[in-house]
Amino acid sequence: MWVRCLAFAIALWLAGPLPARAFIAYVSNEKGNTVSVIDTDKWTVTKTIKVGQRPRGIEFTVDGKFVLVAVGDDDTIQMIDTATQEVADTLPSGPDPELFIQDKAGKILYVANENDNTVTLIDLEKRTRIGDVQVGVEPEGMAISPDGKLLINTSETTNMAHFIDTQTHQIVANVLVDSRPRFAEFKRDGSELWVSSEIGGTVSVIDPAKHVVTKKITFEIPGLRKEAIQPVGISITPDGKIAFVALGPANRVAVIDAATHQVEKYLLVGQRVWHMAFTPDGKYLLVTNGLSNDVSVIDVAALKVIKTVQVGELPWGITIAKQ
Amino acid sequence: MIRLLVGLVALIALATSALAADPVEVGIGYLRRAGIKQTLSLVEQPAENDGVAGARLAIEDNNTTGKFLNQHFTLQEVHLKQGEDASKAALALADRNIGFIIADLPADALLKAADAIRDRGVVLLNAAATDDRLREEDCRANVIHVAPTRSMLADALAQYLVWKQWKRWLMVVGSHPEDKLYADAIRRAAARFGAKIVQERVFEDTGGARRTDSGVSLIQRQMPVFTQQAPAYDVLVAADENEVFAPYLPFRTWDPRPVAGSAGLEPKSWDAAHDQWGAVQIQNRFVKLNSRHMTAVDMQAWTAVRMIGEAASHVNSGDRKALLDFIKGPDFSVAAFKGQGLSLRSWNLQLRQPILLADGRMVVSVSPQQGFLHQVSELDTLGVDRPETKCKLH
Structure with missing residues (x-):
């Protein structure tokens, strides 16, 4: 572990002199049909890119050349060229794509198609559709195990996390969670899979080897009704120590000790907080606030909200990479 | 070699056990009143399959989930003719080993049917009648109300x-x-x-x-x-x-x-224009299946069938008592594209739910409105609350 850490530190050092915050964040604005580009050095929006209808899921490609954004109402995924910051091409996703994930090599894209009860597989190089997996009703959350062997898909009305073998494309297990599971995230060491249930109000911690829920994390905020606490986005620090869970209309991000699964703190952010992403140096966590049209910046070490950046209408997804 | 053999035997055992387990069958009845409501507006005239179309979609949704749990759901539809007795039809469904019946019936017929099947351990899910008295002085322990009250x-x-x-x-x-x-x-x-x-x-x-x-x-x-x-x-x-x-x-x-x-x-309870909280997904699924828009009664029937499906996946069983205990229990809630889970009021078995305010083209607002507070659930600011209830469930 130490060796790997050291190697990582050296790699970082080799990567160049450290104006470490030369990062760029892309935020999808669900209602605005735009993507806001944020410079994390200045914490300002440097560009607003017009995209298709209802942009939600958004990710950098592994090679950093493109930002992929699912535009659900156009039934496609658009590719934003990060050099020109313009839409360059589209991918043949199934109907109403929402969230997606790439394999480690950046070759295959797995897309959840809400309307079709399927997960679509796309060859990123050829930009063609290469297969489908039938899953539950309203597939949404997507994750890949760190060893690349398992693809996880959550289905919102079926209330399950489906475990799909990435080699055979067969479902190998289904784990029942609480109502409306929306997001799935592995710990970096692969020891735990976390799934958020928006309506159930919980996060299920799943043992990925045994396919069982080992712990259900619940949230209690004084003065707030249970119904207002709706967990959505999850981010876990690379060292696996702290997890952040966006609580939707509770307007807070929960800070959880990822080892003990105890909620340590609630950070007040904007209204209807959706999804989040770390800066690559792990110093900041950016979260999208759907109803207040902004992004909150959380200082990860201090566990404090330090900044708010105004973006487009109804920000939803976010992805960050080096500039 | 021996290890291989053992492995082979284990594999065969596994395969046969998977084949041997028949899916759990959950039959759900659907009792429809005779006649169709006449409306003044031509565009609002209910379709011939109003209500039951929602139940059919929910059966599909339940079965998509069911295939991962080895559960299978069917809908047994009974369309009453003018003057036909609802309680006889309900008894006939009970004879076919149906444990749950979705009821699209007027208040009196619903009560008659509920009383006729009470001793058979059959539960009605009221998907259409809005009468408060069905949840108050005339409440029944074997009737769950999915439709909102007046x-x-x-x-x-x-x-x-x-x-x-x-x-x-x-x-x-x-x-x-x-x-x-x-x-x-x-x-x-x-x-x-x-x-x-x-x-x-x-x-x-x-x-x-x-x-x-x-x-x-x-x-x-x-x-x-x-x-x-x-x-x-x-x-x-x-x-x-x-x-x-x-x-x-x-x-x-x-x-x-x-x-x-x-x-x-x-x-x-529902409008074809409602698109918040993922509702577009069910609106699309409904239009695809039925080639028309989804009405409030369709949604109420969908929710009723989904409640049973939700319970079946949680208790991992088709046993009617286990299902009913779960639905009536404190941990039950069903997601129905209303921005929060819907649960039952334990004192009269009424489903708590946000109510849409629609103008025929758009959803203008969703109640409860902000600021109307309640010590248990803001949804209980709508309708008759526990301290006021006249219902005594036996």
Whole structure:
């Protein structure tokens, strides 16, 4: 572990002199049909890119050349060229794509198609559709195990996390969670899979080897009704120590000790907080606030909200990479 | 070699056990009233499969989930003919080992059916009747109410009107018994939330054809006259469940005032325009299956069937007692695209739910409105609450 850490530190050092915050964040604005580009050095929006209808899921490609954004109402995924910051091409996703994930090599894209009860597989190089997996009703959350062997898909009305073998494309297990599971995230060491249930109000911690829920994390905020606490986005620090869970209309991000699964703190952010992403140096966590049209910046070490950046209408997804 | 053999045997055992396990079969009945409601507006005329179309979609959804759990759901539909006895049909479903029946029945028929099958351990899920008395003095331990009550609908509307500061209401009530019940609920809501009914008028149903070739010019003269000389008011609230006059009111009142209740801004459990909280997904699925838009009764039937599916996946069984215990239990909630889980009021088995306020084209708002607080659930600001209930479940 130490060796790997050291190697990582050296790699970082080799990567160049450290104006470490030369990062760029892309935020999808669900209602605005735009993507806001944020410079994390200045914490300002440097560009607003017009995209298709209802942009939600958004990710950098592994090679950093493109930002992929699912535009659900156009039934496609658009590719934003990060050099020109313009839409360059589209991918043949199934109907109403929402969230997606790439394999480690950046070759295959797995897309959840809400309307079709399927997960679509796309060859990123050829930009063609290469297969489908039938899953539950309203597939949404997507994750890949760190060893690349398992693809996880959550289905919102079926209330399950489906475990799909990435080699055979067969479902190998289904784990029942609480109502409306929306997001799935592995710990970096692969020891735990976390799934958020928006309506159930919980996060299920799943043992990925045994396919069982080992712990259900619940949230209690004084003065707030249970119904207002709706967990959505999850981010876990690379060292696996702290997890952040966006609580939707509770307007807070929960800070959880990822080892003990105890909620340590609630950070007040904007209204209807959706999804989040770390800066690559792990110093900041950016979260999208759907109803207040902004992004909150959380200082990860201090566990404090330090900044708010105004973006487009109804920000939803976010992805960050080096500039 | 031996290891290989053992492995092979284990594999065969695994394969046969997977084959041997027959899926758990859950049969759900659907009892439909005879006849179709007539509406004044041609575009609002309910389809022949209103309600049952939602149940069919929920069966599909349950089965998509069921295939991962080895559960299979079927719908046994019974469409009553005019004058046919609902309780006999319910008994016939019970004979076919049905444990749950979705009921689209008027209040009296629903009670008769519920009492007929009580000793058979069959539960009705009321998907259409809004009568408060079914949840109050006439409540039954074997009837779960998925449809909202008139008082829930009236409270949802009242909260919005009060929030909007339209607190002076002119109420126009039809002459049918249902209209009077709706008017009672509106009066109660006005008193609860601080609105004032400045005057009440009754619109007599004198019969006559709903559609005539020269209809519009007559109505244009009738409605302004009917609403003139009213005390100062902010909004006209109409109680007209049989669609005799309310849809004629918007744009025809003597004073330029908005209309709400049975026309204009209507409180309802579902609307084809509702697109928040992932609702687009079910709207799309519904249109794909049925080639038409989804109505409130469709949604209520969908929710009823999904409640059973939700319970079956949680208890991992088709046993009716296990299902019912879970549905009635404290951990039950069903997601129905309303932004929060829907659960049962334990004291009268009414499903708590947000109510949409729709104008026919758009969803204008969703109640409960912000600021209407409650010590247990804000959803309990809609309808009759536990301390007021007359229901005694046996």
